[in-house]
Amino acid sequence: MSQTLDRGLQVLPLLAQGPTGLGEVAEHLGVHKSTALRLLRTLHEHGLVYRQSDQRYRLGARLFALAQEAMESLDVREIAHPHLVRLNEACGHTVHLAVHEEGEVLYIDKVDSRYPVRMYSRIGKPVALTVAAVAKVLLSDLPEAERRTLAEGLDYPLYTPRSTPHAAAFLKELAAVREQGWATDLGGHEESINCVAAPIRGADGRTVAAMSVSTPHVVVPRDELLALLPLVRRTADAISGEFSGRPPTKDTP
Template sequence: MSQTVDRALTILPLLAEGPANLEQVAARLGVHKSTALRLLRTLHEHGMVYRQADQRYRLGARLFALAQQAVENLDIREIAHPHLAELNADCGHTVHLAVHEKYVEDQVLYIDKVESRYPVRMYSRIGKPVAITVAAVAKLLLADLPEPERRAVAERLEYPRYTPRSTPDAAAFLAELAKVREQGWATDLGGHEESINCVAAPIRGAEGRVVAAISVSAPNVVVSADELLTLLPRVRRTAEAISTEYAGQPPSPRP
């Protein structure tokens, strides 16, 4: 990378900390003020920085617009699918990708699926909502919400008793979400269908927020719950690989 480009890029994280004047920018770069001024003027011309009335510089609106456009154009399904296919080829079981549908309240949807190679398969389809109070992918997506939002969602949901292992009420659901948030993975061991078990891991964006979740599911007649749980490290590695590609850098999980 050229020295000029390197210096210009160094200015952006500096201004992300807050507005800075010419002297502060020059000091951070370790250059003369005239050099810092040339860099700032170029960035200003391209809308990447903005000079305020007090002569301090801050990040420009075009930088935020470009960032937003980049995020909107990211297709998590396109990025994730090769990884899902590889995971499926390794384990042979059904692999799902799910997201929290922001335009429809309290709905988590499957947006991709790679079928099991075994004759006995689970019924699910792309675009279908998951059983939100028991599904492992839903637990991961909801566990990442801020605490007030988690509580509000839990309190307005209904809790169908699909099986004796289904989540019974909001208190139990919140406790499960707290556990999932702490451990960083989730399971559904017969909560929706007694014969189906599932393990799941989160996909995180650049800021560490959960943007999607992947899961591996299998019926008891093919593999036991304990055997399925041995796949968890492989599932988590796949989710981490997708996260890295989606975020453009290794994501840092939020505390």
């Protein structure tokens, strides 16, 4: 039984590359055509593969439905929370998790700093789109045309002298974030608060959430906070790996 299951698991990635004939499947598995045919028939009965009119096989609709159901049942907050707690224990600072929903970026989890100076952020509260590091991470993943439309439709309040002043500057920053894979807010919303953020990605590589570490400048100067970036990125990569079902990237800086 385990050998049959193993062969079935070998067939699915093969068919993911495109429609495949019985002979190719048998050759790939190293078995006789009759054995491959029995396996394909079983997978076909369960809707995992589909036989086309040209007698070649491709992945079946049931497989895509199962994948969609699995993705919809995933709770990024539930998966991320233990990682956020460990990061907080390692660095001692406030850790946030945020998502982009219906035009807003919202905090969906927070682990407070161990220091007396606390952040006023709250779970469920929208962030300032044009300055928050988590917002930059999430919005940078949008297609270019969508980024441009969004940026040109935003207001750009000058919370501090470091705030993003206009759409052109925001688009330039989003392009840089997209390229480097992380973002900062160094006094852009509150002069005394600095933040670094990294993306959490799904199996398709798209950003599904963003996580960050935030600190008051009186506790950690900007340079020291930036030194935490490798730890933040490793944590985000570990969450991404667990969320998407793939191993985390070992060479993340």
